Amino acid sequence: MFGRKKVDVFRVLQLLLFLSNCVHGLAEKNVFNHGRTESGKNFTGRKMGYFWHVTDMFFDPYYSPLxxxxxxxxxxxxxxFTRNCGFFGEFGQCSAFGLMETIARAMNATTRWKSTxxxxxxxxxxxRCPNIGDRQDDIYETISAFVTDIRNAGFVTxxxxxxxxxxxxxxxHPLKLTTHxxxxxxxxxxxxxxxxxCQKSLDHNPKVKQILGQPGPEIGYFSRVQPPENRIRVIVMNTNFYVRNHIASRRPDPARQWRWLIEELRACRIAGQKAFIVMSVPPGFDRKSYSEENLDKGKExxxxxxxxxxxxxxxxxxxFRDVVAAQFAGHRHEDTFRLVYDRKGKAVSAVLLAPPMSPRFGNYPKIRIxxxxxxxxxxxxxxxxxxxxxxANQDADMTSPEKYWEVSYSFRDFYRLPDATTSSFEKLVKNFQSDNNVVFDRYHSNAEGRVNxxxxxxxxxxxxxxxxxxxLEFGRFSECVSGKFAADQIRTRLSVQPLPKPLRDRLFRRFNPISASPTPPSVNYMDRTEDTRVQAFQTF
Structure with a gap:
């Protein structure tokens, strides 16, 4: 009798272990790809990791449900007055405090297991919401509150x-060190x-130290080697200096960031590391600016x-295609990506743009892992x-708001691709170009992201x-939209016609060499000639 009880206890322990593994599998199923067998640390023998991407919060401290x-x-x-605003936010408005509070709790809820x-x-x-007048101290307090909340959720870095x-x-953004x-x-x-x-490498390799030299001014760009493996270097850039509307964009190397970036990538190559480049404003063009109703804005x-x-x-x-593993950006308020090609037309890297956290643009708030x-x-x-x-606003459950965070899609399952590397994104573009518009319609629906x-x-x-x-380069882009490479870029059942000449002239008037605009003319890569005003940009 006593021996039988021991057997029963053993079976109970086996059952509990089995149920624990099942629950663990369900948790990872919720995080990645609806139950794929690849679990936290082992994916075909490799050690896997996870990281979150949040962008464009537009927090409004004056938001009130009243x-x-x-x-x-x-x-x-x-x-x-028609009605009160929702506790967690409103479509078309900047983010409420109630919504901001759910981020850290959602991150904890969706990645509660050690393996993920x-x-x-x-x-x-x-x-911060751009529609309110802020002091610099207000912006800092918002940054401080966000960093504190994320750290309280268990994030060290x-x-x-x-x-x-x-x-x-x-x-x-100033080009010199400020109090902010x-x-x-x-x-x-x-x-x-x-x-x-900030601004210093964590490498102890003397060769790397010799290349990096002295760090530059601490003005919003830095790098760090991610421990404990020390195989990934995260490079954070301040790309606001390069935006056309920023006065610093007229300088050949604002805040010496170009020189610093090249040194960091060289250090990666020597140390055998890979680089993740993080930025706010990505290079290239703004898709949402192209419409005949909004043509003037598109031109600017x-x-x-x-x-x-x-x-x-x-x-x-x-x-540095062999060094840059991926690039991450926001600012464009859409779920999309960009492909960087070399001069031979081969895709060498991808820029992944995440959708906004704020419902300000008529979209559901989104975060990505x-x-x-x-x-x-x-x-x-x-x-x-x-x-x-x-x-969330209908239920008004303030005790456990993390339950309203739901899975939108997994990249691999949604587009039926093996991974999220540059080659997969290049294959995705080829799928867009097919006669069947199903894949592109899926992408476009995500890119728009607006409710109703x-x-x-x-x-x-x-x-x-x-x-x-x-x-992403102007000369290539102008040829693409003008119809010269339209047959290569897209094949539909309808005949693809180039943009009308008046529309094309209005779009590209800013880049006309005879224009009074201070913008340098575009480069002709076929003849390898360019204006002397932009020769300083080739000094790397």
Whole structure:
């Protein structure tokens, strides 16, 4: 009898172990790809890791559920009051405090198991709502609160990049060390690495130290080798300096960031590391600026960066293709990507743009988690989460709001691709070009991301979308949208016609060499000739 009890206890223990493994599998099923067999640490014999990507929060400290949507959800004595705003936010408004509080709790809820615990979190800019007048101290307090919340969620390392609206006045990021930069630098210091966090490499290799030399001015760009494997170097850039509307974009090397970036990538190559480049404003073109109703805005914002800086960045990425594992950005408020090609037309790297956390653009708030190889830096997959704002406001459950974060899609399952590397994104573009528009319609629906909006895209819309993805350099892009390479970029059942000449002239008037605009003319790569005003950008 006693022996039988021992057997029963043993069977009970076996059953408990089996159930524990089942629950563990279900947890990972929720995180990555709806139950694929690849679990936390082992994916075909490789050690896997995870990290979060959050961008474009646009937090409004004056948001109140007592306000009305027509008053930006601020408490005002309005005569046109219709209803109160939702506790967790409103579509078309900046983020509420209730929504901001759910981020850290959602990260904990979706990655509660040790095997899926994230290694770090990247943030690609724009914390404060741009529609309110802020002091510099207010912006710092918001950054401090965000960093504290993420650290309280168990993240030791946060890699934030400055967004266009993360300085006051907006877009006036200074080229010298200021009190704001110094305070943020001190805030981001890791206790284990002390002051080595910003602007200094954590390498102990004497060859690497010799190349890096003395760190430059601490003005919003830095790098860090991710421990404990020390195989991934996260390089955070301040790309606001290169935006066309920034006065620093007229300089050949604002804040010496180009020189620093090249030194960091060379150090990666010598140390046998891979680089993750994090930025807020990505290179290339803005797809949403192209419409006949919004043509004037499209003309002014045709190329986001200045022409010279845009070309220089693409050349650097092409030169260090063996080092750059992936690039991450935000600012564009859409779920999309960009492909960087070399001069032979081969895709060498991809820029992954994450959708915004804020519902300001009529979209569900979204955050993203990546799965990557800790040794090679290869991106295996990513899962997109969205916050069900409609249901959350209806239930008004403030005790466990993390349950309203739901899985939107897994990249591998959604597009039926093996991983999230550059080759997979290149294959995805080829799938876009097929006669069947099902895959592209899926992508376009995600890229728009607006609630109660049927995303329709005709052949010209598809052409421009593909040109924005594949043509980041102005000369290549102008040929793409003008119809010269339209047959190669997109094949539809309808005949693809080039953009009308009046429309094309209005779009590219800013780049006309005879124009009075201070923008340098475009480069003719076929003849390898360019204006002397942009020759300084070729000095790497």
């Amino acid at each position: 306000g009305a949507p027509e008053d930006d959800c601020h408490i005002k004595n309005s005569e046109n 615990a994230p290694d770090f979190c990247i943030f690609t800019g724009n914390l 946060i890699y934030p990049s400055y967004g266009w609206y993360d300085y006051q006045p907006h877009g006036h 930069y110094e305070r943020v630098k001190n805030l981001l210091r890791d206790e284990r690495d002390s002051s080595n966090y 914002n045709l190329l986001v960066w200045s022409n010279g800086h845009n070309r220089r960045y693409l050349r650097i990425i092409s030169k 990546y799965m990557y190889d800790k040794h090679s830096g290869k991106l295996i997959d990513y899962v997109q989460y969205y916050f069900n704002l409609t249901k 909006h049927k995303a329709t895209c005709d052949y010209r819309c598809k052409l421009i979308s593909l040109c924005v993805i594949t043509s």
